[in-house]
Every structure is written in C-alpha cells, then in structure tokens.
Amino acid sequence: MVKSDLLECPMEPPSLRERRRDAILDAAEALFLEQGYDRTSLAEIVKLSGGSLATLYDLFGNKQGLLHAIASRWGNEARCQPAGCMAMADLSNAELLRGYAHRQCDRMRSPRAVALMRMLVSESLRDRDFALQIYRDLHIPAVEELSALFAEWAAAGEAEIDDPEAAAKLLLSIVIGDSMLHTLAGLEDEWLDADQLDWRLQPFLSHFKIG
Amino acid sequence: MVKSDLLECPMEPPSLRERRRDAILDAAEALFLEQGYDRTSLAEIVKLSGGSLATLYDLFGNKQGLLHAIASRWGNEARCQPAGCMAMADLSNAELLRGYAHRQCDRMRSPRAVALMRMLVSESLRDRDFALQIYRDLHIPAVEELSALFAEWAAAGEAEIDDPEAAAKLLLSIVIGDSMLHTLAGLEDEWLDADQLDWRLQPFLSHFKIG
C-alpha cells in the first residue's frame, strides 16, 4: 500500500493524478473567470488542461463538483496568505491606514479579483454555498483585520472609535464604493487614484481622530 | 391606413399585438430577474405570458433581442420618474440628505433592484451594450442629481464642497457600500438600518460643513 495516508505533508513528487487534478483546476478556473461558468464547456476545459473528460468526471463527479473544488482551493489560498499588510514601519496611524487603503484598492481592482466577484454574483442564485464560501474568503477577512486594528488603536487611546467593526465596514465602503459596480458592469477601469483615495479618507480620519 | 404614425401619444386601446408584447416583456423580465438569463428558456416565458413562441420571435427576433427590449423599457421607466426625491420641506440640509440617503438605501435594497444589479453583473461579459445601458440608467442619474444638489449648496455657501461630483460619489459609496456585495452574493439582507446610516453620515456631514 503506497496509497498516501492522511496528512502526508512532506513534499513528495506529486502523482500523475494530482498533477492532472491541478491542471484541470487551473484550466477551469481560468476559463470560468474569463467566460463564466455557464458558457464554459467541460470539453473546452479538458482541451486546455490536457487529460480527458473521463478523468475529470472521475476526479470531480460533475461540473458543479469542479466548481466547488475551485472554491475550496481559493479558500486554502486565502487562509495561507493572511494579507500581512500592516508592516510595522514607523508611520503614523493615518499614514498606515492610507497605505492599507491603497493596497486594498489595488487588490480589488486586479483582474482576478474582479472576475471572482463577477462570478460570485453570477452564481449566487445557482449555488448558495459556493457564493457564501467565496464571499467569506474575499470580504470577511478584510473586515476582521481592520476591526482588530481599530480596536487596538481605540484601546491605546490613539483614536476615538466606538464600534471598530462598523468603522471597518465604513472604511471599506469608502474605498471600494461605487467603483465596484462600475467595474463589475464591465466598463473601463475608473478606480480611484491615490489623490482621490486620500481625499475620501479625510472625513474618516478626522471624524475618528486618527492622527 | 390606420397604421399608427410616429408620436401617436393620445391613449388608444392598445392593440392585441401591443398587449402581447407587454405581457411577454413582463414575463421575461420576471423570469430573467428571478433565475437569470441563461437559465430561463423561451418556452418558459411563453408559458407564463400566454401567446406563442412564434409571436415572440416575430416581435423580438431572438432571445437577445428580447433582452434588449427589456433594457430599453427600463430606460424609459427610469427617464419618466426622475427620482423626485428632494421635496422642498422646511428641513435643514442635513435632514434633507439623511432622508435622501434612506430613500436611496431603500431603493437599492428592493428585490427588483437587487435582481437587476445581479443581472447587470452576470450579463456584462456577454453583452456590453446591455450592461452599459442598465448601468447608466441605474447609477448615473443618482450621481447627477446629488451632484447638482451639492453644487447648489456650495454656491449658496451652505456647505464647503469643492468637488460636488466626487462628493456625490463618496456619499453613495457610504450609503451603498459593502452591503451591496453582501446582497449580491445572495446572503440574507443585512442592510444598514436608520441608525447605522445616520452614524455613517456624520463624518460626511461634518467634513463638508453641511448643517
């Protein structure tokens, strides 16, 4: 029995099956994001990934299984890179927040994130679990990270934030805001540039006394 | 020739053909919004609207033509009700804006608006024109209306708003914000209640000196 038991982490050369699996996931993800789930056929996926339809069915059961596998891979990725954004440079809190806003904005405007959000919305009717999973991975970590930061500042008397979570959501709204609909509608990028972003942050910073 | 010439506005009893047309549009709109475009079959539409497939094709050419007809009807509706929101009651500007925000929020959370946005996003890859048209009807009027109001206030010295359009977009971002993604993801309603909304508006009001 060379069958890999649970938790066999130490890098082995990935088996053919595993490489196939990854290749299919890669291809499917690329095509789904580019064209949407409905309009991507399994044949197309297999043509891009190599391998065969039969293996795909063997690995994932059916088309929806493939979708779930992709979502779950996204979840793992997201959990592995905890957005380590808050480098402890010797910046003021306001500077720190500005930097964070810029990064968050960049992250949201990346073609992959845009495609992902579009897919989240498109498939939310078909498959509630899928949508929920993506939403959690995509949005909730950002809120939590920011909440924690605000709570810290408030505790240290560096800001007057009564409700850190609400403040975090407000900040994200300010940053992402109406650009999202614009982008999701497939229109040309019209995201906020650095100046606009700073301008938007001013009311927030002064209201919460973030210096 | 009793054929109706252009601009024959005065109410005539709508012909059978027109009633059929409307019925089909109603049915298609309802089903598209509920299930999405891809997953709604023309047979289903006709079953709901009455009439026959042949008439549908005669009226709209094909499925995409039907979609365009729906979009264009939305456009007309939007143009006909110019969101007459700013009743000139004897309220302070801040009160006025609060009221506007609440109404805007209600409008965005209506099932029809949600379904419409979801559809806008889903179909944006397939049909750029369709997405563009909906986006314009849905979002741009709100921005313009608000911009005009802010410009007025600024001119009258009732607020310190240097860039009315940017301010309008910021306000909409604050109001709609992250609830939108949440709702579009098909999750339970978690829109802002009146208190939260007021709380969010405070930084905005004080920053722009809106009293």
Added chain:
DNA sequence: ATCGCCATGTAATTTATATTACAGAAAAGC
C-alpha cells in the same frame, strides 16, 4: 516480463433549448 490499474481518446447517449415551419383559429379591415 507480465499482470493489472488507471488515464486517455473517442464516440454514444441524453437532455435541454434555441430556432424554424406549418396548419388551423382568431381578429381586423372592408
């Protein structure tokens, strides 16, 4: 080397749905 497992490629099957064709029914115009 050889046996058996598994992936592959191809093709059959099934299903769903857009689109077209057509014959009968209803309505509109005179």
Added chain:
DNA sequence: GCTTTTCTGTAATATAAATTACATGGCGAT
C-alpha cells in the same frame, strides 16, 4: 359576411453540452 392578415399550438430541426461507455495503451508493482 368575406378576405386578408396576424396569432396560436404543436411539432420538426438544429445545436450544444453534460454525462456515460468502452476499447486502447502506458506505467508501476511483483
């Protein structure tokens, strides 16, 4: 009332895609 035009129901056609079946070939283990 008669004729012509327009709708309706049904069914044919076409196409696309998911899913399944199967025969073949390669690769690893004994």
